[in-house]
Amino acid sequence: MPDNRTNDWKTAWEAAVMPTYGTPAIELVSGKGSRVTDSEGREYIDLLAGIAVNALGHAHPAVVRAVSEQIATLGHTSNIFAHPQVIALANKLRGLISPDAHVFFSNSGAEANEAAFKTARLTGRSRILAAEHGFHGRTMGSLAMTGQPGKRAPFEPMPAGVEFYPYGDLDALRELILVAPDDTAAVILESVQGETGVVPAPDGFLTGVRELCDEFGVLMIVDEVQAGMGRTGRWFGYQVEDVLPDVVTLAKGLGGGLPIGACVAATPAGQLLSAGQHGSTFGGNPVSCAAGNAVIDTVIAENILDNVNRQGEYLRTALGDLDAVDHVRGRGLMLGVVLREPRPGFTARALEAGLLLNQPAEDVLRLVPPLNITDTDVREAVAVLKELLK
Template identity: 60%
Template sequence: MSTVHDAWAGVMMNNYGTPPLALVSGKGAKVTAEDGQELIDMLAGIAVNSLGHAHPAVVEAISTQAQRLGHVSNLFASQPEITLATRLGERFAPGDDTVRVFFCNSGAEANEAAFKLARLTGKKRVLAAHHGFHGRTMGSLALTGQPSKRKDFEPLPSGVEFYPFGDAAYLRTLIEMNPADTAAIILEPIQGETGVVPAPEGFLKQVRELCDEFDLLMIVDEVQTGVARTGEFYAHQHEGVLPDVVTMAKGLGAGMPIGACLARGKAAQLFGPGSHGTTFGGNPVVCAAANAVLDVITDGFQDSVRAKGELLAEEAKNIPGVVDVRGRGLMLGLVLAENIAAKVVAQGLKEGVILNAPAPNVLRLTPPLIISEDEIHEAIARIRTALERTTA
């Protein structure tokens, strides 16, 4: 009998290659493969399953809303959408009644919306970071500072120029080359797809100061870092910075497809009727799931993420072959002494732990935010074994 894994290549395009495993169920921070193997999920669908698998609050919210009202398009309003927009605005800029939200289906779409907002200022230049990642659609790819991902799809939308991540002096020089036509600076607080590389301390504040000085939009991509992943609801809040635009997705829906672009002040008024849209954005079922996520992620919950992140980082530092641990909260990069990350990921599956290799010498850990301390201890033990057996 053919397995799900075997059937994949016969029906799916080859943009992902054939996955090594087929998963059939999950509960909390663990998943079960079709052969019955149970694995600790230290990736969470790349920071998507913020509350783990089959969280009862999310399951209940989806089921209840699906029985009431499933889809309305953007021609009608629904209460889950309005409630979610209100709550996200309060988390973004408390007390600021200028905040407005655009809902979509993914992080790439959220960044497309932010790119369009920048163009609607009437200025064309957008400054993006080398090695940054903002998505794979043509617009979000234009903002992505990774030539290997861009080269097969050029020419991309024009007007994007790149700066070294963390170099405020270079940014100033770049702006001053044409300040009158510079619309925005976009960045990630932590570059996830490059290997979990945090912005240098103080860099976000320097970007905020430059945007204020030259009247630019500060756009912060929180697609991977948002929704308490780093221990604050938004990672930029660690530095006390308030962007003009923030994009998010991944953990917001706890597995359901949702993206959001939030803007405040004059940036919030740039879209007009007909200037942008998406059929499924703001879907009531998906918004109900996101509201359930916000119910769970309280200040106390965020405290627990920080504590578990510290535990995970400290234990990871003691694994032989790990030379550095970087990141924040439950978004960590384990820097290896050798370029063997992909091999460790493959061995990890055999040891019962799901990992990811965003760089040749980096393992990315983005487990569900509800992972227990016992599961962290066990995951570290399995990662240690995977490394030992890879280097043996």
């Protein structure tokens, strides 16, 4: 028999919200740690974390305290004025990336990549080389750099000047640069392609891209929107190799659930955008920056990167041994469980069994739980997955 409460919220959603996401399967009303509860009182283990956003899980005391104190003190200033939280967060990011970096704050990863796009164009060159199958956002500039034709096609013509190379292929990238080396402004890539199905850069690729960019005077832009902020067991996914990008873009886990993005430009690239050339009314909002400061401080204070590596290794081993699983790829708590055969609709079955996860492809499960997920929740989730994958 249909549940009237379910019908009520679904009807209200469909009447009021644009159909860009379809109608959700459940309505979430509360969360604590790595667990969430829906409007019918059912509890779930959250292996999705708002698509790698809730770095510290739900209702973490440090984030709650930071944003509560800030909203009661100063909620918004615009960028006409400074405030302590934005300065503190910018300096924390400089400490994690480069002491010479400069930071532009936005509201999302797509906006951070827009800032990177504009930074590249200020080199005086026009070509931007992006990876096939990559994903950088849904705004027109970030979508133009997204190497998934199906996402771009409905909105063409895209902003001009973006060309695509095969992810992981240094020879192909060199050949593409050589088409017009004096007009190539930047190479953009993800250290781990998330939306494609959690595909890490092959060994040596990041170093090779850095060397190519140095050789031809091209900016290296690394999109760390999903892989950054500890998700891979390091602060940033590119740190698996000894490279420093010219530009790093962030969002998702940076705010621990609040909307914030950042374009961090190390090297001279940080001086390219000048006064009046870019801006964001809400970028660097005091409340979002307070959340970002709380996230970074907590990850350090609670040694959360150790937990990321430990739980990630357990998931990789426990799930990789299953007959239904071909292999598990990714790093830390950014994992793609590659199945031996397609399992369409698996997320619905997982939901019924009390797990939140998603499928970037019918034969790939993406697991991006909170970075501080507990042993208990990981082991219970694995037990459920084992039953579902039998």
